[in-house]
Amino acid sequence: MKLKAHAKINLTLGIKGLRPDGYHEVEMVMQSVELHDCLEFSPIPEGIEIITDSPDIPPGSDNLVHRAAALLMEYTGHPGGIRIALKKNIPVAAGLAGGSTDAAAALKGLNEIWELKLTKAELFRLGEKLGADVPFCLLGGTALARGKGEELIPLPSPKALGVLLVKPTFGVSTAEAYRKYDELPPGPQPDTDGMLGALRTGDWDGLCAGLRNVLERATAAMHPEVPEIKKLLLESGAGGALMSGSGPTVFGLFADFPGAREAASGLELPGCGILVTRTI
């Protein structure tokens, strides 16, 4: 069995405060994109074996795919026995939920292959233990995420928009971006209601104008490349541009896929990874 694990971008990322458990209370509009990793599942006599083509992620028990399989075995008592070949296309530590989406696909795939018959609600609860973005990755599409990211309300998806992703050479740890955010004086929060209205009415200008991520300033304070890339994306014709998640990937939004592809061909950003995809 093969499954696609799609990346996400943030159309908004707001922080409402600090929770007693130390996590930040977030309010985010999340959007899946076509860019995906691939997981291929093959039963083996015992154990969990992860094979990956990426040198940038842990190959063993620290891999989120391995952790997802181990968690399912612990929760259900299933004896295991699976080899998962993971082909990475999503840049790592990029703000695109690469690890979370692999974990979500592993939960879904193993629930089927091992015939565990877990409900969606059970998968969501298990996903939450693996990472705050895993529940959204299980859901996919467009959604409002609150709490740590696990309280989800599905939203109408915009028609397929072109997305031009620019990933600088360095990665950003999510914890580091939140730490920097806490050090800085508060800045303006996203207008979440405005973004929800733009999605409901299919208002392209409203959607572009509503893009806001409060972590962008924090990551930019450590990496000035982030605002530079954003400026270049806007100059290349993007209707709007924003850093995704804790970064450092910055995306430009285009009314359609060909628009994003054409802008990508004119971009000169030595050392950066440039990927063109679409919203799904």
Ligand code: ATP
């Ligand atoms: P998010 O947007 O959810 O904050 P991210 O895109 O910034 O996530 P990831 O690509 O998920 O970051 O990587 C975060 C960390 O998780 C990295 O340090 C990476 O080594 C580790 N990791 C473990 N398993 C995986 C996996 N299957 N794919 C990617 N990263 C993984």
